[in-house]
Amino acid sequence: MKHTSLLRMDNISIVVASLDHAISFFQEIGLTLEGRAMVEGEWAGRVTGLGDQSVEIAMMVTPDGHSRIELSQFISPPIVSDHRNAPVNALGYLRVMFAVKGIDEMVERLIDQHGAELVGEVVQYQDAYRLCYIRGVEGLLIGLAEEIRQQ
Template identity: 75%
Template sequence: MAQNKLLRMDNVSIVVKSLDDTIPFFEEIGLKLEMRATIEGEWAGRVTGIVSQCVEIAMMVTPDGHSKIELSQFLSPPTVADHRTAPVNSLGYLRVMFTVEDIDELVSRLIKQHGAKLVGEVVNYENMYKLCYIRGTEGLLIGLAEELGKK
């Protein structure tokens, strides 16, 4: 039996209320806006199962160009559920984690400039990583990691 060969993961999608509010938050982390577009039409409905949708998307890419987040703002139909305040032990997709150079400086900047909130605290995991979760713009849960000893 032939097996399908996985080539790559293209992106993770996050539905937001406002692209204008969320794009600057992800830019602050270090992602770049690759493109912004409106997606609608019969073909899009065939993919998602939402027949008449109009979605504005923003594709954000990491500095190495390998990882992307697709931010989606539904213009129609309206969103039907909100999972942003779910605790970290909830079922389903939970968070995206980024490796950063200076976690303390970034967390401070995200709190001051974007109103982010630290979920617990920044912890040292076995002198290998400093780790934390934050709730960013629109309450999105984001993980941050700083590799220790690699400066």
């Protein structure tokens, strides 16, 4: 019997109301727009189980080229549920965490330029990280972590 094995995590998908706003927000964090396209037709509906669908997607890639976020804006069918403002102890996917440099400056930029909100505060975890959760564009929960360099 042939065994299969995991090769990598390809991407994580986030459904958004405004693709343009979401792209701008994730570019501010440091991701690059890799591509933008319409995904529609019978084959796509067979994958998602939604039948006839029309979705515009944008693929964002991290600076190291290893991680991607697929942003999806549904044209049809319409959005049926909204989990963006669920508290951090709600069931399901919680957040995406990004490793950053200059966490204080990044939080300030995201608040000033994109209306993000700090969920709690920037805290230090042992001698390893400074980290925080922010509510970004459309209420999306994003984690930021800055590694503390030991001298």
